[in-house]
Amino acid sequence: MTMGAQHEAELQARKIRELVLRCVCHAGAGHTGGALSIVEILTALYFHVLRIDPANPQWPERDRFILSKGHAAVALYAALAARGYFGEALMEEFDRLDSCLQGHPDMLKTPGVDMSTGSLGQGLSAGIGMALAARKLGLGFHTYVLLGDGELQEGQVWEAAMYAGFNKVRRLVAIVDYNKLQLTGRTEATLDIEPLADKWRAFRWRTIECDGHCLPEVIASLEKARDRSEEGPVVIIAHTHKGHGVSFICDRVEWHAKAPSAEELRVALAELGVAE
Ligand SMILES: Cc1ncc(C[n+]2csc(CCOP(=O)(O)OP(=O)(O)O)c2C)c(N)n1
Known part of the structure; x- marks a missing residue:
């Protein structure tokens, strides 16, 4: 990746992080920590x-x-807003009762949302269905599923992983946002998921690990995963920090589902180098 391309990607990430912060502050609701950890x-x-x-x-x-x-x-x-699926102004309606931007994604309401989620543990099973449908229909698309590390404590994830590995489901890429925090505390303290890479390997997945905030690494890992998924399912374990990008939110479990005040937003945007 050239320096110029990396700079451009960093600006794209900063824009997404800014939209997240403005949106949760405006709504007075949202999962700030877990949202910031997946920006890159x-x-x-x-x-x-x-x-x-x-x-x-x-x-x-x-x-x-x-x-x-x-x-x-x-x-x-x-x-989705940064990529042009809808206008940024729509973000002001986030989490309102009649909004198309609900607190959890709704594929029937939001352009660009491929699957309704929120009840943890189900996305990988749905992704397997999409990957199998692609093969049956003769379509060449790839399916990507982003999971939380706390979510990996759900049993359904491992049944899906076992199925996909055994059946060599192609063009399926899982990404684990491994920020080591759950809703109430550290993942290792609630139900340890280590040794994580070995677990996926045991379920016959190709495994890649990366720094989930280093854009060139994340992009390279995703491209490698895309290629390798021609043979069977691939997982990327992305090491991240919940709340990444804002010092007083980063790695703080109390920010799991807390929205910043107007003053906290001002400080956060200043840290990002964004004018209010
Ligand atoms: C089936 C189910 N059980 C419980 C919850 C409540 N819940 C919402 S977020 C969360 C923690 C998830 O942790 P993780 O996947 O690591 O997400 P992150 O910390 O990255 O936000 C829980 C238990 C849920 N949404 N679905």
């Missing part, structure tokens, strides 16, 4: 890897993306 992953996907057409969200050949950790919906909406 979403930037890499939506601006560099996914074959999509924002003007045609239902294009049958589009790559599919499932935000299995659906509580981080605000980050997905920010990525």
Whole structure:
């Protein structure tokens, strides 16, 4: 990746992070920590890897993306807005009763959302269905599923992983947002998921690990995963920090579902180098 391309990607990520912060502050609700930890992953996907057409969200050949950790919906909406699926102004309606931007993603309401999620543990199963449908229909799209590390404590994830590995489900890429925090505390303290890479390997997945905030690394990992998924399912374990990008939110479990005040937003935007 050239220096210029990296700089451009960093600006895209900063835009998404800014939209997330403004949106949760405006709504007074949202999962700020878990949204900020996936900003670079979403930037890499939506601006560099996914074959999509924002003007045609239902294009049958589009790559599919499932935000299995659906509580981080605000980050997905920010990525979709930044990529041009809808105007940024719509973000002001986030989490309102009649809004098309609900607190958790709704595929029937929001352009660009491929799967409704929020009940943790289900996204990988849905992704397998999409990947199998692609093969049956003779379509070449890839399916990407983003999971939380706390979400991996759900048993359904491992049944799906076992199925996909055994059946060598092709063009399926899972990404784990491994920020080591759950809703109430550290993942290792609630139900340890280590040794994580070995677990996926045991389920016959190809495994890649990366720094989930280093854009060139995330993009390279996603491209490698895309190639390797021709043989069978691939997982990227992305090491991240919940609340990344804002010092007083980063790695603080109390920010799981807390929105910043107007003053906290001002400080956060200043840290990002964004004018209020
Ligand atoms: C089936 C189910 N059980 C419980 C919840 C409540 N819940 C929402 S977020 C969350 C923690 C998830 O942790 P993780 O996947 O690591 O997300 P992150 O910390 O990255 O936000 C829980 C338990 C849920 N949404 N679905």
